Amino acid sequence: PPGPEHTRTGLSAETLRQAFLDNLFYIQGRFPEIATDDDRYQALSYTVRDRLLHRWVRTIQAYKERDPRTVCYLSAEYLPGPHLANNLLSLGIVDATREALRGLGLDLDAILDHEEEPGLGNGGLGRLAACFMDSLATLEIPAIGYGIRYEYGIFDQKIQDGWQVETSDTWLHYGNPWEVRRPGICYDVRIGGRTEHVTDEHGRLRVHWRHADLFRGVAYDTPVAGYGVETVNLLRLWRAEAAEDFDFTVFNQGDYVGAVMRKVRSETISKVLYPNDEADSGKRLRLLQQYFFVSCSLQDMLRIFATTGRPLAEFHAKFAAQLNDTHPTIAVAELMRLLVDEHGLDWDEAWQATRHTFAYTNHTLLPEALEKWPLPLFADVLPRHLEIVYEINRRFLDDMRLRYPDDPARIARLSIIDETPPKYVRMAHLASVGGHAINGVAALHTRLLGTTVLKDFHDIWPDKFQNKTNGVTPRRFLMLANPGLADLLTEALGDGWTRDLERLRGLEGLADDPAFQDRWRQAKLIRKAALAERLRAGQGNAIDPASLFDIQAKRIHEYKRQHLNLLHVVTLYNRLKHAPDADVPARTVLFGGKAAPGYAMAKLIIKLINAVAEVVNRDPDMRDRLKVVFVPDYNVKVAQSVYPAADLSEQISTAGMEASGTGNMKFSLNGALTIGTLDGANVEIREAVGPDNFFLFGLDADEAVRTRAAGYRPYALYERDPELRAAVDLIAGGHFAHGDAGLFRPLVDHLLGRDDYLLLADYRAYVDCQDRVADAWRDPARWTRMAILNVARMGRFSSDRAIAEYCRDIWNVAPARVDG
Ligand code: 26V
Numbered sequence: 076p077p078g079p080e081h082t083r084t085g086l087s088a089e090t091l092r093q094a095f096l097d098n099l100f101y102i103q104g105r106f107p108e109i110a111t112d113d114d115r116y117q118a119l120s121y122t123v124r125d126r127l128l129h130r131w132v133r134t135i136q137a138y139k140e141r142d143p144r145t146v147c148y149l150s151a152e153y154l155p156g157p158h159l160a161n162n163l164l165s166l167g168i169v170d171a172t173r174e175a176l177r178g179l180g181l182d183l184d185a186i187l188d189h190e191e192e193p194g195l196g197n198g199g200l201g202r203l204a205a206c207f208m209d210s211l212a213t214l215e216i217p218a219i220g221y222g223i224r225y226e227y228g229i230f231d232q233k234i235q236d237g238w239q240v241e242t243s244d245t246w247l248h249y250g251n252p253w254e255v256r257r258p259g260i261c262y263d264v265r266i267g268g269r270t271e272h273v274t275d276e277h278g279r280l281r282v283h284w285r286h287a288d289l290f291r292g293v294a295y296d297t298p299v300a301g302y303g304v305e306t307v308n309l310l311r312l313w314r315a316e317a318a319e320d321f322d323f324t325v326f327n328q329g330d331y332v333g334a335v336m337r338k339v340r341s342e343t344i345s346k347v348l349y350p351n352d353e354a355d356s357g358k359r360l361r362l363l364q365q366y367f368f369v370s371c372s373l374q375d376m377l378r379i380f381a382t383t384g385r386p387l388a389e390f391h392a393k394f395a396a397q398l399n400d401t402h403p404t405i406a407v408a409e410l411m412r413l414l415v416d417e418h419g420l421d422w423d424e425a426w427q428a429t430r431h432t433f434a435y436t437n438h439t440l441l442p443e444a445l446e447k448w449p450l451p452l453f454a455d456v457l458p459r460h461l462e463i464v465y466e467i468n469r470r471f472l473d474d475m476r477l478r479y480p481d482d483p484a485r486i487a488r489l490s491i492i493d494e495t496p497p498k499y500v501r502m503a504h505l506a507s508v509g510g511h512a513i514n515g516v517a518a519l520h521t522r523l524l525g526t527t528v529l530k531d532f533h534d535i536w537p538d539k540f541q542n543k544t545n546g547v548t549p550r551r552f553l554m555l556a557n558p559g560l561a562d563l564l565t566e567a568l569g570d571g572w573t574r575d576l577e578r579l580r581g582l583e584g585l586a587d588d589p590a591f592q593d594r595w596r597q598a599k600l601i602r603k604a605a606l607a608e609r610l611r612a613g614q615g616n617a618i619d620p621a622s623l624f625d626i627q628a629k630r631i632h633e634y635k636r637q638h639l640n641l642l643h644v645v646t647l648y649n650r651l652k653h654a655p656d657a658d659v660p661a662r663t664v665l666f667g668g669k670a671a672p673g674y675a676m677a678k679l680i681i682k683l684i685n686a687v688a689e690v691v692n693r694d695p696d697m698r699d700r701l702k703v704v705f706v707p708d709y710n711v712k713v714a715q716s717v718y719p720a721a722d723l724s725e726q727i728s729t730a731g732m733e734a735s736g737t738g739n740m741k742f743s744l745n746g747a748l749t750i751g752t753l754d755g756a757n758v759e760i761r762e763a764v765g766p767d768n769f770f771l772f773g774l775d776a777d778e779a780v781r782t783r784a785a786g787y788r789p790y791a792l793y794e795r796d797p798e799l800r801a802a803v804d805l806i807a808g809g810h811f812a813h814g815d816a817g818l819f820r821p822l823v824d825h826l827l828g829r830d831d832y833l834l835l836a837d838y839r840a841y842v843d844c845q846d847r848v849a850d851a852w853r854d855p856a857r858w859t860r861m862a863i864l865n866v867a868r869m870g871r872f873s874s875d876r877a878i879a880e881y882c883r884d885i886w887n888v889a890p891a892r893v894d895g
Contacts (some may be wrong), residue, residue, distance in 0.1 A: 082094045082097060083125040083126070083129070084125070084126055084129050086126065086166065086167070086168050086171060087171060088171040088172075088174040088175040088178070089175070091122060091168065091171055091172055091175040092175035092176075092178055092179065094122045094125065095118050095119055095122050095175060095176070095179070096118075096179075098117075098118040098119075098121040098122050099114060099115070099118035102117065102118060102121050103117055103118055105118075107179060112185070112186070112189045113189060113249050115181065115186050115189075116159070116186050116189040116190060116249075117249070117250070117252055119159065119172070119176075119186055120158070120159055120190075120252035120253065121252055123159060123162045123163060123166065123168075123172075124162075124252060124253065124298075126166055126168075127162060127166070127298045127300055127307055128298070130300065130305050130306070130307040130893070131298045131307040131309075133305065133893055133894075134305070134306050134307045134308065134893045135309075137891060137892075137893045137894070138217050138891065139382075141891055142383050142393075143217045143888075143889075143891040144217070144392070144393060144394070144395065144886075144887065144888045144889070145217040145218060145219065145393060145394055145395070145888070146211060146216060146217065146218040146219070146394075146395050146396075146397065146881075146882075146886050146888055147218070147219050147221060147372065147376060147394050147395070147396040147397070148204060148207060148208070148211075148218060148219070148220045148221065148396075148397050148399065149221050149222075149368075149369065149372060149396055149397060149398055149399060149403035149406060150200075150201070150204040150220065150221070150222050150399035150400075150402070150403065151222060151223060151364065151365060151368065151399070151400075151402035151403060152195060152196030152197060152200055152201030152204060152222065152348070152399075152402075153193070153195045153196055153201050153204050153205050153208070153220065153222050153310065153312075154192075154193075154194065154195060154196035154198075154201035154202040154204070154205050154710075154711055155192070155193055155195075155205040155208070155297075155310075155711070156192050156205065156551060156710075156711030156712060156714075156715070157187065157190040157192045157711070157712055158190070158253045158297075159186075159187055159190050160187050160555055161209075161300075161550065161551055161555060162300055164302065164550060164554060164555055165300035165301065165302045165303070165550070166300065167303065169183075190712075191245065191246045191248070191249070192246065192710060192711055192712050193228060193246050193251075194228030194229040194244050194246060194348075194710055194711075195222065195223070195224075195225050195228045195229075195312075195348060196228075196229065196348070197229060197348070197350060197351050197630065198629065198630045199438070199629075199630075199735070199736070199737050199738070200399065200400060200438050202711065202737060203399075203438075203516075203545055203737060203874075204220065204222075204399055206546065206547050206548045206551075206737070206874040207220075207874055207877070207878055207881075208220045208299045208308065208310060209299065209301075209302070209548040209550060209551065209874065210546070210548060210873075210874040210875045210877070210878040211299075211301075211308060211878055212299045212300060212301030212302075212304070212306050212307065212308040213301040213302045213303070213304060213306075213548075213550070213574065213875060214301070214875060214878055214879065214882070214890060215301060215304055215306045215890035215891060215892050215893065216308075216878070216882060216888055216889075216890055216891075217308070217888070217891050218308050218309075219308065219309050219310075219311055220299070220308075220309070220310040220311065221311055221312075221313075221368065221371075221372035221375070222310070222311075222312050222313070222368060223312060223313055223345050223348075223364060223367070223368045224254075224295045224312035224313060224314045224345055225345055225346070225347060225348040226247060226314075226342075226345065226346050226347065227243055227244050227346060227347040227348065228244045228246055228348050229244060229348055229350065229669065229710075230242060230243060230244055230350065230669070230672065231243070231244055231245075231708055232669050232707055232708045232709070233707065233708070234681075234685060234705060234707045237681070237682045237685030237686055237689070238678065238681065238682050238685075239669070239670055239678050239681045239682075241672050253297050253298070254295045254296060254297050254312075255295070255296045255297075256293065256294075256295050257293070257294040257295070257296055258293060260293070260294035260311075260375065261291050261292060261293045261294065261316075262291065262292050262370065262371045262374040262375065263289055263290070263291055263318055264289070264290045264291070264292055264315075264366070264367050264370045264371060265284065265286035265288070265289050265290075266286060266287065266288050266289075266290070266363065266366070266456050266457065267286055267287030267288050267455065267456060267458070268284065268285045268286040268287035268288075268458060269284075269285055269458055270282050270283065270284050270285070270458055270459050270462060271283045271285060281416070282415075282416050282459065282462070284412075284416070284458070284459040289318040290315050290316070290317070290318060290341050290344060290367065291315070291316045291317065291318040291341075292313040292314065292315060292316075292367060292368070292370070292371035293313065293314050293316055294311050294312075294313060294371075294375070295311070295312045295313070295314055296309055296310070296311050296312075297309075297310040297311075297312070298310075302550045302573065302574065303573070303574060304892075304893070305892075305893040305894065305895045306892075306893045307893075311372075311375070313345065313367065313368050313371040313372070314342075314345050315341055315342055315343070315344035315345040315367055316338070316341060316342060317337060317338035317341040317342070318341070343360070344360070344363050344364055344367050345364070345367070345368075349361050349364075350669075350671045350672055350673075351444065351671055352671040352672065352673035352674055353443065353671075353673055353674075354443050354444075354446075354447075355446055355448075356446075356447055356448055356449055356452075356499065357449060357452065359452060359456065362405075362448055362452065362453070362456055362457075363456065365402055365403060365404075365405055366405050366409070366456070366457060366460075368403070369403050369405050369406040369409055370409050372403075372406075373406060373409055373410055373413060374413070376390075376394055376396070377390075377413060377418075379393075380393055380394070387414065387418055387420060387428070388420065388424045388427070388428055389428075390414070390428045390432060391427075391428045391429075391431035391432040394432055395432070395434070395885070395886035395887065395888055396432050396433050396434075397433075397434055397435075397436060397881070397885070397886070398433055398434065398435045398436065398506050398510065399436055399438075400436060400437065400438045400439075400446075401435075401437075401445070401446040401502035401503050401505075401506055402446070404435070404446075404502045404503075404505050404506040404509070405457070405460065405502075405505075406433065407429060407433060407467070407505050407506065407508075407509030407510070408457075408460040408463040408464050408467070408505070408509075409460065410425075410428075410429045410432065410433075411425050411426065411429055411463050411467070412459055412460065412463055414428060414429070415463075416459070422466070426467075429509060430509060430510065430511055431511055432510075433506070433509055433510035433511070434510045434511055434512035434513070434514070434885045434886075435503075435506035435507060435509075435510045435512070435513050435514070436514050436515075436516065436543070437503065437513065437514070437515055437516070437520075437524055437528075437529070437734075438516055438734050438735075439734050440520070440523055440524065440527060440528055440731070440732070440734065441634070441732070442528075445501075445502075445503055445528065446501075446502040446503070447493060447499035447500060447501050447502060448499060448500045448502070449497050449498070449499055450492070450497060450498035450499060450500060451497060451498075453500050461500075464491060464492075464500060464505065465492070467491065467505070467508060467509065468490060468491040468492055468508075471489075471491070471508050472486055472489070472490060475489055475535070478535065485531060488531050489504070489531050489532070489535075490504070491504040491505050491508060503528070503529065504532075507529060507532045507536075507539075511539065512539055512540075512541055512884075512885045513529065513532070513539050513540050513541070514540070514541045514542060514543045514885065515540075515542055515543070515734065516543065516544065516545045516734050516735040516755075516756075517542070517544050517545065517734060517735035517736075517755045517756040517758070517759060518542050518544060518758060518759055519731075519753070519754070519755060519758050519776060520542075520734040520735055520755060521540065521541070521542035523731060523776065524540070525537075525540050541884055541885065543877055543880055543881055543884075543885070544735065544756055544759055544871075544872075544877065545735040545736075545737050545740070545756060545872075545874075545877060546737075546740065546871075546872050546873050546874035546875065546876050546877035546878075547737050547740045547741050547744065547872060547873070547874055548873070548874050548875075549572070549573060549576050549744065549873055549875075550573065551715070552715070552718060552741045552744060552745070553744055553745065554573060555715065556714075556715040556716070556718055556719050556745070557598070557602060557718070557719035557745050559597075559598040559601050559602065560595075560598045560599075560602075560719065560745065560746065560866075561573075563594055563595065563598055564579065564582070564866075567581070567582060567585060567591070568581045568582065572870075574875070575870075575875075576869070576870040576871075576872075576873035576875065576876070577870035577871070577876075578870065579866055579867050579868070579869060579870045580867050580868065580870060581867070582863055582864075582866060582867035583863075583864065583867045583868075585863060586860045586863040586864050586867065587856075587860055589856070591863075592855075592856060592859040592860070592863070595746070595859055595862065595863060596855065596859055599719075599720075599722070599746060599862075600620055600621075602716075602719035602720040602745075603620040603624055603720045603722075604620040605716065605720070606624075606716050606717065606719075606720035607619070607620050607720075609716060610704060610706065613707075614704075614707070616692075616702075616704050618663045618702050618704060619661060619663065619699060619702075621661070622660075622661035622662055622663045622699075622702065623660055623661065623662045623663065623722050623723060623848075623849075623852050624663050624665065624720055624721050624722045624723065625662050625663065625664045625665070625721075625722065625723040625725065625848075626664075626665045626666075626667075626717060626720070626721040626723065626724060626725065626742070626747070627640050627664075627665070627666050627667075627668075627725035627727070628665070628666070628667035628668060628706070628709055628714065628717050628718075628738060629667075629668050629736075629738050630668050630669060630670075630671075631668045631669065631670040631674075631677040631678075631680055631681055632674075632677060633676055633677070633680075633831065633832050634728055634729055634732040634733070634832050635727070635728050635732075635733065636727050636728060636729065636832055636834055636837075637666060637668070637680050637684065638680050638683065638822065638826075638834065639727055639834045639837065639838065639841060640664070640666070640725055640727060641680075641683060641684060641687060642799070642802050642803070642834065642838055642841075642842075643841060643842055643845050644664050644687055644691070644701070644703055645687060645802040645805055645806065646798050646799075646801075646802045646842055647659070647662070647701055648687075648690075648691055648694075648697070648701060648805075649798070649801050649802060649805065651696060651697055651700060651701060652694075652696055655696050655698075659700055659849060660700075660849055660852050660853055661699055661700045661701070661702075662700070662701055662702070662849075663702040663703075663704060664701070664702070664703050664704070665703075665704045665705075665706055665717070666684050666703075666704070666705050666706065667705070667706035667707075667709035667713060667714075667717060668709050669708075669709060675821075676821065676822065676825070679819065679821060679822055680822070681705070682818075682819075683806070683811065683819055683822065684703065684705050685705050686811040686812055686818075686819075687703055687811050688702075688703035688704060688705060689811070690810065690811050691703050714738075714741070718738075718741045718742050718744075718745045718747070719745045719746075721742050721745065721747035722747055722748065722852070722858075722862075723747060723748055723749075723750055723770075723848060724738075724739060724742030724743060724747040724748065724749045724750070724751075725750060725751075726738075726739040726742075726749050726750070726751035726752070726754070726755075726757050727750065727751060727752055727773075727837075727841065728752060728754045728755070729752070729754070729774075729779055729832040729833050729837075730752045730753050730754045730773065730774055730775050730776040730778070730779045731754065731776035731779050731780065732754060732832070733754045733755040733757075734755055735755040735756040736754075736755045736756050736757065737756075739751065739755070739756060739757055739760060740756065740760065740869065740872040743760055743764065743865045743866070743869050743872075744866060744869045744872065745866075746862040746863070746865060746866050747862070747865070748768065748769070748770060748848075748851075748858070748861055748862060748865060749761075749769050749770065749865075750770040750772065750841075750844060750845065750848055751769070751770070751771065751772075752771075752772065752773040752774070752775075752837070753771065753773070753775040753776065754776065756872070759871075760869075760872070763868045763869065763871055763872070764864060764865045764868045764869070765864065765868065767861075768861045768864045768865055768868075770844050770847060770848050770851075771844070772837065772840040772841050772843070772844035773836075773837040773840050773841060774833065774836060774837060774840075779833055779836075782833060782836055783833075787830070787833070787836065789826060789827055789828070789829070789830035789834075789835040789836070790827050790828070792835040792836065792838070793826075793827055793835060796838065796839055798842065799835065799838050799839070803823060803826065803827070806819050806822070806823060807819065807820070807823040
């Protein structure tokens with residue numbers, strides 16, 4: 076029989092209301108009449124956190140008792156987005172909470188809007204890690220996410236005079252109710268100095284690392300609740316602090332102020348997230364960050380392992396550790412060091428455990444993004460690890476010389492050390508040698524990985540290579556972001572789709588149903604109106620929800636080709652200027668995304684978007700048929716209001732450049748049609764939704780390679796296509812720069828001169844394809860049918876499917892159910 080609910084666990088509206096008031100009083104020291112937005116946000120968050128803690132503790136107990144095989148996701152970045160709404164959803168208390176607050180005259184959405192999200196990542200890679208944490212918990216897989224608790228995450232973006240201006244992120248300003256600091260879970264991390272090789276009393280060779288500096292990592296834990304299950308997993312982020320006893324007592328007798336200054340300096344390790352600007356090599360602090368979080372994480376895994384009482388050589392039976400790109404790859408050498416130097420395993424035993432523990436996910440083929448560390452820097456920061464890397468490499472290359480006795484060039488290519496001065500440590504090679512699996516993030520990407528950057532490794536270990544196409548969580552990106560559509564889906568299909576996205580296929584039968592189509596369009600229109608309202612309130616942009624919302628939202632990068640999109644916008648503008656009465660459907664072209672602060676061309680592209688917007692939006696000849704809007708400060712929160720509002724999703728990267736993309740999946744899952752190239756996961760999305768329901772254009776990856784090899788001359792294309800020439804000339808002539816022909820010169824020169832990303836080669840196909848988009852848009856029944864079929868066939872792109880594949884093919888882990 077249900078007894079009275081406990082204030083800290085009860086889920087009814089009445090109990091939630093009482094708990095909220097309690098927290099408002101006892102945590103914030105406020106009563107409703109004088110509470111601020113922040114007080115209300117904090118009080119509600121603690122109310123929800125209480126309910127999570129209870130499940131969290133039970134999950135930890137269950138894992139302790141059953142000692143299950145556990146996934147450790149090692150990632151330098153996480154972009155979880157706002158926590159509060161997602162946790163309400165996971166706990167199934169959105170409606171009860173709304174009711175509880177209404178009883179107090181408060182609006183849940185206003186409180187949700189107050190949350191500052193943790194921007195602890197750059198983009199797709201960090202967001203993927205967060206989707207994976209959601210799916211691991213929902214699938215009831217024992218998992219820990221390890222990373223860095225950056226005090227400053229990705230910068231905030233402001234637009235001033237059309238230019239991006241970076242301001243510092245302040246996500247911790249009001250405190251963070253979702254984390255629990257664990258001062259007792261902390262580890263020493265040593266760096267620098269030199270090594271001593273000595274023979275111990277048993278005649279064994281031992282290595283002592285006489286380090287130069289010492290830091291401490293302290294755990295900050297955030298609960299990750301599965302949806303509709305009792306499981307609450309752990310995201311454990313490390314903050315760097317000073318190792319006080321060391322600094323204060325041993326080395327700084329009398330130098331109190333100096334010791335405090337050292338302490339402050341220690342904290343810089345986890346101070347700020349690096350934006351992916353340019354190659355990492357040479358950035359000492361970045362290498363320190365990577366080693367710092369990896370060392371804390373592995374020491375933590377060893378501590379947990381010790382509680383199982385199993386022998387160390389079985390470490391890999393307990394843990395499957397995934398390297399999210401090469402950023403955590405120093406883990407290979409660090410685990411070897413811990414097992415051999417600190418725990419006395421012999422090399423072969425340790426190597427066996429290490430290789431079976433790690434697997435590596437590659438997220439990019441861009442040469443400038445492949446991590447390599449200059450040898451002198453590596454030696455200075457991690458002298459012992461360099462010795463270990465050399466030993467791993469020596470053994471590996473000895474094997475390879477047996478296999479390829481007369482191929483020194485191949486041996487040099489395979490080597491973990493790039494021997495061309497100043498010499499580098501190639502992290503992707505270390506990850507490939509030091510793990511048991513290598514995966515790409517979309518079928519095309521995996522193929523290219525095995526035939527280009529890691530071809531030599533594919534030749535020796537074809538079975539190590541796997542594809543794991545990315546996925547996205549339908550909880551955050553459909554249920555939370557698009558409640559109207561989610562309700563419509565549940566009404567049509569029942570609620571099973573939320574945990575089994577393949578069930579969306581049941582929509583196929585409704586694609587032509589006029590009544591269903593009407594409701595579908597209604598749901599879309601509501602999200603478009605909501606976004607329009609947001610933009611009006613924010614930047615004063617007036618846009619028409621009835622127009623076609625054509626959206627490109629992602630980091631600004633030349634390979635993603637926001638400027639190809641702009642060439643189309645300028646082409647439409649020219650057409651309307653020359654034929655003001657042309658019958659073209661109204662379009663609103665929206666852009667969102669941050670440029671890395673050091674990436675001048677990306678910043679110039681932002682300026683061009685805003686410059687074009689300024690001219691186009693004021694031109695009376697456009698008569699509201701063309702609007703251009705830049706949505707500032709694109710982050711997870713903004714993304715959640717953007718995806719549901721899109722009619723058209725721009726996925727137009729140069730084929731072969733985008734590893735996968737995940738925004739492409741989020742748009743399509745929300746009923747946007749895609750205009751895209753055969754790049755990354757677009758290829759598989761198109762196959763899934765059907766070629767008739769996808770606007771394909773442009774060169775494929777092989778054609779792109781051949782085009783470049785054949786001596787590509789963009790200028791010739793410019794001369795030949797009058798519409799292209801007119802668009803480029805308008806930009807070059809200063810039409811969007813108050814007559815200043817110099818402003819966009821670097822961009823235009825690059826397009827006409829080198830055009831590394833083949834915009835001009837794809838321009839005609841893109842513009843013609845956009846004309847087909849406009850034709851389809853004129854026929855609402857046809858468009859809506861295509862949109863419904865897109866959603867119906869997106870089930871495969873759930874991160875639940877991706878995680879289930881990792882569990883089966885790479886991690887060999889199974890669910891461990893936590894009972895209610
Ligand atoms: C890093 C760098 C560093 C130096 C210069 C330019 C540059 C450009 C990109 C990157 C990012 C590399 C890792 C990354 O975020 N990859 C993204 O991973 C997503 C999840 O797998 C995937 O969907 C995106 O296609 C891929 O770009």
